[in-house]
Amino acid sequence: MPLLARCTCRAALLGIGALLSLAQPALAADQPKRGGTLVIGSTQTPRHLNGAVQSGVATGLSSTQIFASPLRFDGQWNPQPYLAQSWRLADDGKSLTLGLRKDALFHDGKPVTSADVAFSIMAIKANHPFSTMFGPVEKVDTPDPHTAIIRMSVPHPAIVLAMSPALCPILPRHIYGDGQDLKNHPRNSTDPVGSGPFRVTEFQPAQRVVLERFERFFLPGRPYLDKVIVSITLDRASLVLGLERGDIQMLPFVTQSTDLKRLASDPRLSLTSKGYDGMGPLNWLAFNTAKQPLSHLQVRKAIATAIDKNFITRALMGGFATVSDGPLVANSPFAASDLVRYPFDLKKAGAMLDAAGYKAGANGERFRLGLDYLPGNEDQQKNVAEYIRGQLKKVGITVEMRASADFPAWARRMAAHDFDLSMDMVFNWGDPVIGVHRTYLSSNIKPIVWTNTQSYANPKVDELLHTAGSLIDPAQRKAHYAAFQKIVTDELPILFINQVPYHTITSKKLAQVPTSIWGPMSPLDEVYYK
Amino acid sequence: MLRHTAARLLQAAGLVLAVVVLNFVLVHAAPGDPVETIAGASGGMSPELMAQLRQQYGLDQPLPVQLWVYLGKVVQGDLGHSYFFNQPVAQMIAARVPATLLLMLSAVSLAFGVGTALGVLSARKPNGWLSQFITVLSLVGFAAPVFWLGIMLVILLASVLPILPVAGMRSIDASGGGIGDVLDVAHHLVLPTLTLSLVYLAQYSRLARSAMLDVLGADFIRTARAKGLAERVVLYRHALRNALLPVVTVLGLQFGNMLAGAILVETVFNWPGLGRLAFESVLRRDYPTILGVLLFSSIVVVAMNQITDLCYRLIDPRIKAP
Numbered sequence: 001m002p003l004l005a006r007c008t009c010r011a012a013l014l015g016i017g018a019l020l021s022l023a024q025p026a027l028a029a030d031q032p033k034r035g036g037t038l039v040i041g042s043t044q045t046p047r048h049l050n051g052a053v054q055s056g057v058a059t060g061l062s063s064t065q066i067f068a069s070p071l072r073f074d075g076q077w078n079p080q081p082y083l084a085q086s087w088r089l090a091d092d093g094k095s096l097t098l099g100l101r102k103d104a105l106f107h108d109g110k111p112v113t114s115a116d117v118a119f120s121i122m123a124i125k126a127n128h129p130f131s132t133m134f135g136p137v138e139k140v141d142t143p144d145p146h147t148a149i150i151r152m153s154v155p156h157p158a159i160v161l162a163m164s165p166a167l168c169p170i171l172p173r174h175i176y177g178d179g180q181d182l183k184n185h186p187r188n189s190t191d192p193v194g195s196g197p198f199r200v201t202e203f204q205p206a207q208r209v210v211l212e213r214f215e216r217f218f219l220p221g222r223p224y225l226d227k228v229i230v231s232i233t234l235d236r237a238s239l240v241l242g243l244e245r246g247d248i249q250m251l252p253f254v255t256q257s258t259d260l261k262r263l264a265s266d267p268r269l270s271l272t273s274k275g276y277d278g279m280g281p282l283n284w285l286a287f288n289t290a291k292q293p294l295s296h297l298q299v300r301k302a303i304a305t306a307i308d309k310n311f312i313t314r315a316l317m318g319g320f321a322t323v324s325d326g327p328l329v330a331n332s333p334f335a336a337s338d339l340v341r342y343p344f345d346l347k348k349a350g351a352m353l354d355a356a357g358y359k360a361g362a363n364g365e366r367f368r369l370g371l372d373y374l375p376g377n378e379d380q381q382k383n384v385a386e387y388i389r390g391q392l393k394k395v396g397i398t399v400e401m402r403a404s405a406d407f408p409a410w411a412r413r414m415a416a417h418d419f420d421l422s423m424d425m426v427f428n429w430g431d432p433v434i435g436v437h438r439t440y441l442s443s444n445i446k447p448i449v450w451t452n453t454q455s456y457a458n459p460k461v462d463e464l465l466h467t468a469g470s471l472i473d474p475a476q477r478k479a480h481y482a483a484f485q486k487i488v489t490d491e492l493p494i495l496f497i498n499q500v501p502y503h504t505i506t507s508k509k510l511a512q513v514p515t516s517i518w519g520p521m522s523p524l525d526e527v528y529y530k
Numbered sequence: 531m532l533r534h535t536a537a538r539l540l541q542a543a544g545l546v547l548a549v550v551v552l553n554f555v556l557v558h559a560a561p562g563d564p565v566e567t568i569a570g571a572s573g574g575m576s577p578e579l580m581a582q583l584r585q586q587y588g589l590d591q592p593l594p595v596q597l598w599v600y601l602g603k604v605v606q607g608d609l610g611h612s613y614f615f616n617q618p619v620a621q622m623i624a625a626r627v628p629a630t631l632l633l634m635l636s637a638v639s640l641a642f643g644v645g646t647a648l649g650v651l652s653a654r655k656p657n658g659w660l661s662q663f664i665t666v667l668s669l670v671g672f673a674a675p676v677f678w679l680g681i682m683l684v685i686l687l688a689s690v691l692p693i694l695p696v697a698g699m700r701s702i703d704a705s706g707g708g709i710g711d712v713l714d715v716a717h718h719l720v721l722p723t724l725t726l727s728l729v730y731l732a733q734y735s736r737l738a739r740s741a742m743l744d745v746l747g748a749d750f751i752r753t754a755r756a757k758g759l760a761e762r763v764v765l766y767r768h769a770l771r772n773a774l775l776p777v778v779t780v781l782g783l784q785f786g787n788m789l790a791g792a793i794l795v796e797t798v799f800n801w802p803g804l805g806r807l808a809f810e811s812v813l814r815r816d817y818p819t820i821l822g823v824l825l826f827s828s829i830v831v832v833a834m835n836q837i838t839d840l841c842y843r844l845i846d847p848r849i850k851a852p
Contacts, residue, residue: 045810047568047571047615048615054571054572055572056571056572056573129569129573130574131578131579183616188616189616189617205615205622206802206806207802208702229702231698234797234806234809235697235798235800237681238684238697238798238799238800241684241689241696244689245692245696247695247702404561405561406562406813407562407567407570408560408562408563408564408566408567408570408813408815409560409562410562411566412561412566413561415566429573435573438574447577448575448577448580449566449574450573
């Protein structure tokens, strides 16, 4: 299992490998060149730039440039050295020992030490929105300035992935350890200091972030780019236009099939869907299992049978999306293939509803349901909802669409569990412990958006998730998650529809656009202009 | 006169207070709250963290208490902190005012100047071809929605004929300073100004035209002409001065409208002004920021109305304070 590098020798090997690949001159034409400004377009507005106390792609995009983390990950979920040259998860899974490199500096010239790592991990535990990520961490020991030992109360294998740039930015203790509340620390927005490849020279909220090369970055010769500018606008169309005009050279997180089609045909641009496995974004239909008649399993199964996912991905999403049948994205190391599937069959769906006791009335109607959707993404949400309404009409279920004016209006309905059916887009966030458990644990039925608002409860699932989250052996974890996926796809608190077709579009002049599992939320130190 | 001014000021203050209370109630009536939005931007958040944030922002207090606390702060000149950006609202508004002011001033000048000129031109020969042409143009300008005009202008001038920038106030990699910066901003200003002003330009031209026609039919114009005054003098000194009154009235009233129009234009063109700040804060239920922007705008609108009154007296000395 690549997720867990268990011995230092492997880590060392990987480290040497990375160094070799750096030292080895590739073909002369592929030799990275220094210089140039990369403008990234984004519709996501970061609240501030400190990813230690704020999750999400908006902050992640810049935070991963400013702050380095203990490890980074390649496209196959393998950990790679970053601030840490070695790492070892103890056999009991209750401690992770990091061997830090000795030459890393913060942007203000102070060295990065284990004290900073200890401070950052405890700060993330206390302030980061993902409470499960460092939940079991009790303390971090620092026997010497370059060794940090993360101690956990229970085995916590997800800790290795949690060392990623997007999840574990290392903050300078001498700046953030001044006793102020970290969530509101002024340095989150003004002059944040990290040890990453770029340092902030300008941050205008809701407008732009200007990042310049940190000349004393610990990886020699890198980053190659002089400058990275994140240009923020609410209007997607003007970003697409900017890309076509050459004002912008990179546009991540694009999902709209019309945009993708148009940009794919531009010879100056290249598209990739790689780089989103870590985020693991899924588009799904949630059932409120606490309400009649959706509390009947047969009704949920009938609805699943009435929906043709292939039509959705091919016709509605222009073939850019792929069908999803389970709670984990296909490229997750824990994704199982043994899932309960519901082949599209309208007749069968009708018969299932009959059998469940919901016979059609005189007007052909069996019952009525409301259908919500997340506003703001027509392709992934509204259009799919409209299609589902049409399909359910065919089997005698009258669906009323409930539009929400904006995100807070929709989020309020979800938090209040005030819905029958709702479309939703939810991220896996790498390890299932971080982004998957929350949807299914019965202890997480809470009045908050993106918890178990489906009110799904199965003690067996609770147990499987708890065990899988604390097992050290990757094969055993995988087996537990497989059993979980089978149950959940059979009991259908959620009908999985498709993987969100996030794409990164870049100018063909750019090389080494990040395709690691965290894609655009990876350090851009390897990107260069050809 | 002094008493009159004091009375007006008191009236204005009462009006602003009423606006603040009304805004507060309306903004809080929208479904969803800032903490839910922040949780959304984070991809999920623990209940403890959300409760902590709610408490920190005072959102766990009953609404009347929140209103009282807010009013208390506003009276002391404190507009609070943005929940989303954790920055003082006053500072955020101050940072955005210049951009909006620049956009509105250039749009108002264009709309008022060119609109009035077109109106006067078409009133000179009400049945001539030029007049007909201007009438058709103003009809189109009147009827077309601002956002549609904006998009069409972008397609034409920024995409098909790429002579103007798509959006923003400065070039993305502008390093700032000097005459180059001024030109850069001016270049970026063209499209939003055109978009924001076209509707108003059409309105002023129609208004100026009908006001001009009205005045031109009046007895004193006939007298002036009978005296043998040059047509130019009749037109500009006698007629225009009188015809301007309704145009200025509308100008004052429309200041508020234009501020509303700026929200759309600033959003379409990514113009870093107050309008966009207001729009984005509404999407995030960032109460202090929304309220701050609304308070600021209402003060501006009330002030504009007072200034319009003053202008009346300048244009027509017969108008006196009651």
